[in-house]
Amino acid sequence: MRNERDISPAAPASKQGVGARVPRKEDDRLMRGRGQFVGDIRLAGLQDVAFVRSPLAHARIRAIHIPERYRDVVFTSADLVGIKPIRAITGLAGFKPSDQPILATDKIRQVGELVAMCVAPTRAEAEDIAASVTLDLEELPAVYDMLKAREPGSPLVHEHWGDNVFLESFFELDITQALDAPIKVTREISTARQCMSPLEGRGVIATFDHRLDQLTLYTGSQMPHIVRNGLSDCLEMDQGQIRIVSPDVGGGFGHKGILLPEEVCLSWLTMKRGFPVRWIEDRREHLVASSNCREHHYKITVYADRDGTLRGIDCEATVDSGAYSSYPFSACLEAAQVVSILPGPYQMPAYRCRTYSVATNKCPILPYRGVARTGVCFALELMLDLVAAEAGLEPGNVRLRNLVRPEQMPFDNITKKHFDSGDYPEALRRAVAQIDIDGIRARQRKGEDDGRLIGVGLSIYCEQAAHGTSVYSGWGIPMVPGHEQATARLTPDGGLELKVGVHSHGQGLETTLSQVAFEMLGVDVAKIRVVHGDTAMTPYSTGTWGSRCMVMAGGAVATACHELGERAKKIGAKLLQVDEANVVLVDGEIRGPNGSVTLKEIAHTWYRRPQDLPGDVDPGGLEATSGYKPQRDSGTFSYAAHAVTVAVDPDLGDVEILDYVIVEDGGVLVNPMIVDGQIYGGLAQGIGTALYEEMPFDRAGQPLNTTLADYLLPGPTEVPMPWLDHMETPSPYTKFGVKGIGEGGAIAPPAAIGNAVNDALRGLGVEMLQSPITPRRVLEGILAARDAKRTAA
Amino acid sequence: MKPAPFAYERPRDVASALAAMAGDGVVKVMAGGQSLGPMLNLRLVAPDTIVDITGLAELKHVEVAGEELVIGACVTHADIEDGRIPDVTRGAMQRVASAIAYRAVRNRGTIGGSLSHADPSADWVSTFAALCATLSLRSAKGARLVAMKDFMLGALESVLQPGEMLEAVRVPVMSPSARWGYVKSCRKTGEFAHAIGAVLIDPEAGRARVVIGAVEAAPIIVDNAEELFGGRITNDFKSRFDARVADTLLSKAGMSDAADRHIHVTILRRAVAEAAA
Numbered sequence A: 001m002r003n004e005r006d007i008s009p010a011a012p013a014s015k016q017g018v019g020a021r022v023p024r025k026e027d028d029r030l031m032r033g034r035g036q037f038v039g040d041i042r043l044a045g046l047q048d049v050a051f052v053r054s055p056l057a058h059a060r061i062r063a064i065h066i067p068e069r070y071r072d073v074v075f076t077s078a079d080l081v082g083i084k085p086i087r088a089i090t091g092l093a094g095f096k097p098s099d100q101p102i103l104a105t106d107k108i109r110q111v112g113e114l115v116a117m118c119v120a121p122t123r124a125e126a127e128d129i130a131a132s133v134t135l136d137l138e139e140l141p142a143v144y145d146m147l148k149a150r151e152p153g154s155p156l157v158h159e160h161w162g163d164n165v166f167l168e169s170f171f172e173l174d175i176t177q178a179l180d181a182p183i184k185v186t187r188e189i190s191t192a193r194q195c196m197s198p199l200e201g202r203g204v205i206a207t208f209d210h211r212l213d214q215l216t217l218y219t220g221s222q223m224p225h226i227v228r229n230g231l232s233d234c235l236e237m238d239q240g241q242i243r244i245v246s247p248d249v250g251g252g253f254g255h256k257g258i259l260l261p262e263e264v265c266l267s268w269l270t271m272k273r274g275f276p277v278r279w280i281e282d283r284r285e286h287l288v289a290s291s292n293c294r295e296h297h298y299k300i301t302v303y304a305d306r307d308g309t310l311r312g313i314d315c316e317a318t319v320d321s322g323a324y325s326s327y328p329f330s331a332c333l334e335a336a337q338v339v340s341i342l343p344g345p346y347q348m349p350a351y352r353c354r355t356y357s358v359a360t361n362k363c364p365i366l367p368y369r370g371v372a373r374t375g376v377c378f379a380l381e382l383m384l385d386l387v388a389a390e391a392g393l394e395p396g397n398v399r400l401r402n403l404v405r406p407e408q409m410p411f412d413n414i415t416k417k418h419f420d421s422g423d424y425p426e427a428l429r430r431a432v433a434q435i436d437i438d439g440i441r442a443r444q445r446k447g448e449d450d451g452r453l454i455g456v457g458l459s460i461y462c463e464q465a466a467h468g469t470s471v472y473s474g475w476g477i478p479m480v481p482g483h484e485q486a487t488a489r490l491t492p493d494g495g496l497e498l499k500v501g502v503h504s505h506g507q508g509l510e511t512t513l514s515q516v517a518f519e520m521l522g523v524d525v526a527k528i529r530v531v532h533g534d535t536a537m538t539p540y541s542t543g544t545w546g547s548r549c550m551v552m553a554g555g556a557v558a559t560a561c562h563e564l565g566e567r568a569k570k571i572g573a574k575l576l577q578v579d580e581a582n583v584v585l586v587d588g589e590i591r592g593p594n595g596s597v598t599l600k601e602i603a604h605t606w607y608r609r610p611q612d613l614p615g616d617v618d619p620g621g622l623e624a625t626s627g628y629k630p631q632r633d634s635g636t637f638s639y640a641a642h643a644v645t646v647a648v649d650p651d652l653g654d655v656e657i658l659d660y661v662i663v664e665d666g667g668v669l670v671n672p673m674i675v676d677g678q679i680y681g682g683l684a685q686g687i688g689t690a691l692y693e694e695m696p697f698d699r700a701g702q703p704l705n706t707t708l709a710d711y712l713l714p715g716p717t718e719v720p721m722p723w724l725d726h727m728e729t730p731s732p733y734t735k736f737g738v739k740g741i742g743e744g745g746a747i748a749p750p751a752a753i754g755n756a757v758n759d760a761l762r763g764l765g766v767e768m769l770q771s772p773i774t775p776r777r778v779l780e781g782i783l784a785a786r787d788a789k790r791t792a793a
Numbered sequence B: 001m002k003p004a005p006f007a008y009e010r011p012r013d014v015a016s017a018l019a020a021m022a023g024d025g026v027v028k029v030m031a032g033g034q035s036l037g038p039m040l041n042l043r044l045v046a047p048d049t050i051v052d053i054t055g056l057a058e059l060k061h062v063e064v065a066g067e068e069l070v071i072g073a074c075v076t077h078a079d080i081e082d083g084r085i086p087d088v089t090r091g092a093m094q095r096v097a098s099a100i101a102y103r104a105v106r107n108r109g110t111i112g113g114s115l116s117h118a119d120p121s122a123d124w125v126s127t128f129a130a131l132c133a134t135l136s137l138r139s140a141k142g143a144r145l146v147a148m149k150d151f152m153l154g155a156l157e158s159v160l161q162p163g164e165m166l167e168a169v170r171v172p173v174m175s176p177s178a179r180w181g182y183v184k185s186c187r188k189t190g191e192f193a194h195a196i197g198a199v200l201i202d203p204e205a206g207r208a209r210v211v212i213g214a215v216e217a218a219p220i221i222v223d224n225a226e227e228l229f230g231g232r233i234t235n236d237f238k239s240r241f242d243a244r245v246a247d248t249l250l251s252k253a254g255m256s257d258a259a260d261r262h263i264h265v266t267i268l269r270r271a272v273a274e275a276a277a
């Protein structure tokens, strides 16, 4: 395996500003084990909570038996008087809302659903109490398969709906014009249900401060302000009475982007009992109970001409949304997104797609890194290789024929997605050259000494990020991003504090936002602090999701710093005794025609020696809050081409990744080193989707891979060091030309690896159309093809 | 995921450990805790008392006695991996040890715990069966020797009686003409095996012991392995290996799934090839 090429940006604007590979500020504490996560917080009098969870997927509760001696430490829904269920609606026509109870009321709809809350001085004691509670349940037939769930006569998750469909979405344009295409390939393709598996699970500590008349909830969250919205709805409390603190967060990926019933429970409990309470999700709870992702099914037909020109896509897609619509993203984001993004980065003349968001007796599905794009990319890109095989063309050439070209940018595609900029064909050409397809074809003809089969696969996608008001208002979900705000404040010693409502869960925002501020004000990155993760200290924000932070919070920091700079210039001009029009802000100082004064001096004067300022100085001060939106808020479009070589062991079905190439364009990179890290992490998760991760359910709706011995995650030995190449096409709409980049690494790997495996197996007549591509599935495919050949012979 | 309450005892020697084990209620021995720990946390076991034997020097004792290496039950996988015990198997045990789980597990996991736990997918149950090892068991009532091939009865089941501990493993010194092959199939590094092939083939003696492990039950041990090699064990055993016979053997053993058999036969063929290499 090759190592990463050393890619320094052509000419970094400065050692610390936009484009510089500044080491991550936060790593000083994180790498020394001094990070502070929810699990590290100790409060006097803290007690632990364990939950009694449903052992069944679908059942009616007849009775909950609590031993007499535990009556005052076990709580059920009957105790939660006045607490409202979690409700995440959408404005999409036909959507059926669900009420997610905080503790189960009459009916249970998923394994692991909260039934009772037990509190004790330690978690072990709380678990002992939970084990003593018995449930009298009447088991109902489980809805365990999203396709069966759509059939008439299926058991119903929410009886009053009359069916199991949260939402049906539809798009059609000119599909009849594709139907006469000479190539027509139809397949069923699916991706497995997964658990997001951040290193740190969820965790909540709730405490009430009577002096402030305020509930404080420490919770590992990607979006503290949204948690406050939701909590205030459920508890019917004023927002001013609620403070959400999200300390260090050990990975989120979407898992920490919902309002948890546990958060509501613990908030209620601390107010009821008067002492702080804590619940830390354990790995089993994570695997069984909390939230899943990725489960898609596609029945898809692609139409093409013999030269590989795409004529159209016709698709019916189903997403298993689980039992409840979770807050704030709802049960429908995923399937509705499938409809709008399935045509990918291609010119597509005709398109029809119908999708179903289906309720089942499984835990809710959440948008996981890449959201619907990973499934969409898997489906479409596998299909493109099958079209190529049918046409007898190299898959890369079929893509090149259809990709949106640079001279077409900005480009509105068939579903009205507005691609802002980029050169998609160039990314693909570089990936093809780097993986050396010609060399691999020669190697394939020769064969391997060890009998393994070599295959090469490509995939390419585009990723809409930082989409704003115009996109989200259409969904009508409980959260619509508007102007992102940031505060910039000079401290009396000339340091800078930045306050943002987004929250880092590993992305290195403390560093990248400081770099933006350095770029604007010239304050040393080491002298900049980023304050985030606390509703009491930061401006409102919808938080960290959708690869939006660099664009939105970066833009907001730049805007606030600009405003602060203007204020500093006014003061500086007074100190220099020149007109404000004659000063500029350069390298952290205000320069006039005959002299300069540093920001540090200005701060010192403003705060500590105001007597040195004339009476008519501008009173605005050295703290500025400002809002930001890109010129267009339809989103930035980053993209990447992935290419991979694999070896498949035809006797065991094992897949080994031999080489992995990523050519990525995320616009202007604020910190290329951090972007590399994002891509590595995403790649690891993409490999998980491709080859390892799967949460299967039995017919009773029981999740089967309930420990990490069964739920396999890729480890260091399973993730290769990819060869990375960056292109940097600026977005025309954003500050500095940046684009969202956080999710892409996780989008393309399943498709690229799937195509590589199918390429390796093509001679055997075997196709893998289901993720993860496990050794078992590969081997069964090979044995079935062998049997079929034998029968035919 | 916290264990149910239990009493904890840390005896000073084997005799007091055995006395504690003979006590009332359900008593569990804890060695490295690498299997017992998760089972306690998942509340799959809820013993009244845990007797921690990790620190007992007698159980870490290792010596060569005659034609056998005697390894105390509390010797860890890492001890073997790092060569802290005499090598009587020409590196075979060391290679097996170094591919068990991850280093953190190997630092604590013991051979005694691994065998007593009797997980079909574990490495030592197949390895020691192929190496023709014998186990010393001891209880307050006395001691006995059991051949490894008779020790394991099924998945997580062995001949160990309540109050009885595994004291040591006795491994015969490998003859110079013997050839060893050990291959396992895992989906990722450190994962429990889905198939294990362990072979000890001595062409000079015309003998071979073949073990097919990770079969969801006690490993399949073939003592008269000639039939797998066309009737006799000779120097060309690799080319004489007959996959169809192996497949039939697995069918007869109740492995009904064709893909499972294919994997096990493949792994066995590779173990044979390794022995020949």
Ligand SMILES: Cc1cc2nc3c(=O)[nH]c(=O)nc-3n(C[C@H](O)[C@H](O)[C@H](O)COP(=O)(O)OP(=O)(O)OC[C@H]3O[C@@H](n4cnc5c(N)ncnc54)[C@H](O)[C@@H]3O)c2cc1C
Pocket (backbone or CB within 6 Å): B028, B029, B030, B031, B032, B033, B034, B035, B036, B037, B073, B074, B077, B099, B100, B101, B102, B105, B108, B109, B110, B111, B112, B113, B114, B115, B116, B117, B121, B122, B123, B124, B160, B164, B165, B166, B167, B190, B191, B192, B193
């Ligand atoms: C993540 C992970 C991966 C693993 N992967 C592998 C693998 O790839 N291959 C493999 O072979 N193993 C693997 N293991 C198991 C590990 O190798 C240990 O050997 C195994 O856990 C048992 O050893 P222990 O000393 O930890 O026993 P413990 O966990 O302490 O005990 C296990 C059982 O044996 C009993 N016991 C222990 N010692 C004795 C004794 N002397 N006499 C009687 N009873 C006793 C205990 O009461 C208990 O029932 C893995 C474990 C983990 C956690």
